[in-house]
Amino acid sequence: MIKYVFQPHGDDRGQLVALEEFKDIPFRVKRVYYMYDTAAGVTRGGHAHKCLQQILICIHGSCKIRLDNGKEKKVIPLEKPYEGLYVANNMWREMFDFSPDAVLMVLASELYDEADYIRNYDTFLNLVKNGDAVSTAEEICRI
Ligand code: TYD
Numbered sequence: 001m002i003k004y005v006f007q008p009h010g011d012d013r014g015q016l017v018a019l020e021e022f023k024d025i026p027f028r029v030k031r032v033y034y035m036y037d038t039a040a041g042v043t044r045g046g047h048a049h050k051c052l053q054q055i056l057i058c059i060h061g062s063c064k065i066r067l068d069n070g071k072e073k074k075v076i077p078l079e080k081p082y083e084g085l086y087v088a089n090n091m092w093r094e095m096f097d098f099s100p101d102a103v104l105m106v107l108a109s110e111l112y113d114e115a116d117y118i119r120n121y122d123t124f125l126n127l128v129k130n131g132d133a134v135s136t137a138e139e140i141c142r143i
Contacts, residue, residue, distance in 0.1 A: 001067060001074055002086040004055070017082050019107070026086070027053050027109040034059075034105040038098040045094045048118040051141035053109040055084040056095075061102030068092040070128030078104070089141060092124050 006024060008015040021029050035044065056065060058078035065076045069091055076085055084107075087093055095104060110116065118124045 001076065003076060004084040004086065006082045006084060008082050015082075019084075025055055025084075025107055029107045029109070030111050031108040032105065033108070034103055035095075035098075036060075036103045038063075038102060038104075040098075040100070042098065043094050043096040046092075046119070048092045048124045049089050049116050050118060051089050051110060051116050052113075053089055054087045055107040056087060057081065057084045057105045057107070059103050059105050061099035062097075063095055063099065063102045063104055064097040066094040066096065068094075070125050090118075090124075090128055092118075092121065 004024070006017045006019065008017050010016075019025055021027065038044070056078060059081045062077065062079040065078060065085055065087075067074050067076065067085075067087065078085060098104070118127065
């Protein structure tokens with residue numbers, strides 16, 4: 001689990017965070033999306049990706065991320081606009097406990113591709129437990 005702390009450029013006007021690919025972000029950013037107005041009690045995500053890498057930044061409000069690599073699970077709070085959580089491929093993720101004002105922004109290494117999703121938890125567990133996931137990623141991901 002890697003949580004980045006980005007360097008804000010602060011002055012008496014306020015704060016500014018700038019993110020550059022391969023400098024602050026360890027991949028080429030091909031897609032940005034964000035979630036807001038998330039209803040109370042909602043859990044989003046509930047999938048892994050074969051290739052996709054992401055950085056999650058809660059740029060306003062707060063939420064929690066549960067990461068599961070098939071062996072251990074961790075809950076990481078995202079509460080600051082200068083924190084970024086790296087989520088590798090082959091990692092099951094759930095986003096929950098959104099504050100009403102939360103804006104969760106995701107920087108993604110690939111365009112949206114339904115074929116990259118692993119949506120069944122047992123399939124995910126079999127992939128990572130058999131060690132297939134690593135070779136699968138190396139074979140089909142350009143990473
Ligand atoms: P969904 O996969 O349900 O989001 P989450 O993983 O957060 O639960 O996505 C919601 C909808 O948005 C679904 O119809 C697919 C669409 N979508 C895109 O069109 N492009 C994207 O980059 C993403 C992430 C989702």
